[in-house]
Amino acid sequence: MNKEALDQWIARLFERDRRATAKLISWVEDDIERAYIMRSILKKTESKLVVGITGPPGAGKSSLVEALTKLYRSKDERVGIVAVDPSSPYSGGAILGDRIRMQAHGTDRDVFIRSLGTRGHLGGGTRSTLDILRILEGGGYGRLLLETVGVGQSELEIMQMADTVVVVLNPGTGDGIQAIKAGIMEVADIFVINKSDLPGSERMKNDIEMMLNLSCNGKTWRPPVVLTSVINNTGLDTLFENIEAHQAYLLESGQSDERRKERLRLEVWRQWEDKTQAIFEILWEAARKKLENFDQEDPYQVAQMLWEEHFKEDKWDE
Amino acid sequence: MKKSRIRVLVGKPGLDGHDRGAKVIARALRDAGMEVIYSGLHQTPEQIVEAAIQEDVDLIGISILSGAHMTVFPRIKELLKEQNAEDILLMGGGTLPEEDIVSLLQAGHAEALFTPGATTTEIVSWIEEKLAAIKAEV
């Protein structure tokens, strides 16, 4: 696609054209002119804070996202939501069903929902999750929500894209214990016990508070534990206030800058990784052909011989 | 501009709650490597089109068993046109009498229509071939 056409699409994005928003997201997700698009957009966005919501399947994350969206809308704010679901490891396809729980905003032009599959990325998230959130920001959505499923190691990586991480658990399940195993304690900025109308919520709250006592000594932000029930419409204002409080904390303490630097480091690292991977593949292609000529079995020897043949200057052992 | 995965919105418009077919197809499309956004039940044409645009899907597939197909398909096409999204294809399945299928296809209100007995393999093939053909034209 020529640059003029792209520029037009980007201009339309900033005019709040939803088709442009959707198209740009697709191109960035597919790595089409990604650098060009993102550089144009990043010039004009502020990097607004992202609220991430994660937790085991069935915890009620989508319902909470919808409830938060309602609150933001009542304050006349525009909301951009990215919902990530796992792709099938076999086919690479995915069924993305989070929109269903957000029906109330189906035709509200001030809410944009985009569903992503993890597309087999080992990190469990999409490469471009943060870029997509920035595109939504460019499209005029000031409140950014990121929803992912699961408390596994792979999902933690996507959550790193968020500034405020809300972990949603349900009482009466093994959720609390799962959380420890998956290392979610470190990543959570706010804990939510949803479906708090079910028995066991107070006990879970106590369990989490006790674990926080151990792990939070000396840290400046202690994650609050909020009880919510979307069905009964309780606790949502408290959650909202806690999110606001965390965001204020991030800005005042300089933490948001820290996190931004960390993300920059990660992203640059990834781009370098991609670049070196590309170079590696070219080099390897050449070397691979030569492998045919070797009929030895010893991979250590072969690797060294090929290397030294190729990089005549470099010795293998240096 | 090429897309690496086919994205499909599977929707249930109107008041009809029979989602067995829609769900079986959603699963089959996923198993064929596509990303399926499932819209849920009781959707209005407006909700379906809005979702299709936000999700930038290649194709909308709707399932109708309530007899309202002669109003729903044209309405969705109309909305897509209004939103400058006519490149999003529209197909569907359900209790569609032959006469109505012919009429809808001829009027351009849908790209393909399937009746009960159509296999998921047929539907997946149709989608893949159709989109490959469009890509080839571009």
Add this chain to the structure above:
Amino acid sequence: MSDNFLRWKANYDAQKERKGPFFTVSSVPIDPLYAPGHMTDIDYEKDLGNPGEYPYTRGVRPNMYRGRLWTMRQFAGFATAKESNERYKFLLSQGQTGLSIAFDMPTIMGYDSDHPRAYGEVGRVGVAIDSLADMEILLNGIPLDKVSTSMTINAPASIIWAMYIVAAEKQGVPANKLTGTIQNDILKEYIAQKSWIFPPEPSMRLITDIFGYSKENVPKWNTISISGYHIREAGSTALQELAFTLADGFAYVEAGIKAGLDVDDFAPRLSFFFNSHTDFFEEIAKYRAARRIWARHMKEKYGAKKEESQLLRFHTQTAGCSLTGPQPENNIVRTAYQAMAAVLGGTQSLHTNSMDEVLALPSQKAVQIALRTQQVLAYETGVVNTIDPLAGSYFVETLTNQMEEGAEDYFRKIDELGGVLGAIRENFFQQDIADAAYRYQQEIESKDRIIVGVNEFVNEGKVEIDLLKIDPEVERAQVRALQAMKQGRDNIRVQTTLADLKEAAQESGNLIPKIIDAVRAYATEGEMIAVLKEVFGEYQEKAVF
């Protein structure tokens, strides 16, 4: 198993078996032979009983079809009340013995015909009923003291039932003479049919209100038709249909008891609705197991003392999901076999599908054939001459036992999830159903399962049958009539009764009298539902695949 059998089996195994498959519609594998050794644990009195005797495996009445044939009850309804009324009169004149009313989607979902959501859907899958005025036209000239009526309505059942009661009253038939059924089974909506409006808790309240009102005022009415039909249509196996339906039944019993009713006061009026699919013996075993399981649980777990509380009476409909688009005449054959299974299973009433229902509502010709199917079955085949003829069959008794064991396993799982409401929340039923539906489709596509005319014995060429068409003018006419009615009624009275209804909904008293008041004032269904939605809220599902 005896030596005799083992010897036979060894010989059998040495022979060549053809390709198969040898499994049921539910993918349950079946043995080549069943013999006395399969039935050694069965005790006639304890496990079978005579017809009309606990545990009722052989039938709910001592005389079954020798006393009275099943009710031939064809589900019908389309377009306007007037056209449906004509179809009902036609069917009654052709020998149908009970009415069964199908409503359109807007009525089912609680919208009036002039609501934007109703656009394009008025009168298409059933009759449009917006107010008492429509109900009066629908039942005009039908003797409601003689004809029993079944109404397939769930979320708004309280309102439609109230309309029926008031319309009958205006005909001069008092409520205590009315016989019939309202489907009123909201749990299966969340599980399978998905025509819900309110969330589960307020929906259960409406149902127990109906139980309570019926006991005092409409004692001959079946207040609920606990349904497996839709669960099966959504793709479940026969065992899941059986287990999930009975689990729902137990949930309603527990709700009634929790609401302060004595089990024997409402349980006699609980009835059931099952599917009859094409695997002949699997279905028969399912019905027999259903009766036995229900009787045992009602007596032993819920302490029901009245015989009527222990009886599982059911209506059957042949399987819509088994019908095919290609070669629709084959559907007549499928329906006939399915009907026979239902009768050999002891159904109390039966609907047979028409051959064209894959594509449209049935034409008059097709529905007549469907009715004649039942009549040939009743009058020519002789299967009604003796009661429960298949009892004692090694095969059928084994299958019946297997069904019961499988169901009990499911009941345990459901209990662990916190009962039916808990299991619905966890998507337990919905996931099993989606899995079974997907597996069935895959079996067809891989030709492990043969469907005649679809993946084998296929014809080329188009299908030529006349289909029923609903004229779009129907919707316009209905909207005009509705608006005229709204102009002509006492709108102050409507507002007052609606306000009273809303207030009552916020408290815990029985809502039926307030609904009846609003119905009398010609408040519309949509108006009443809108008011209840304000108090109860709306349900939203989380879909599983």
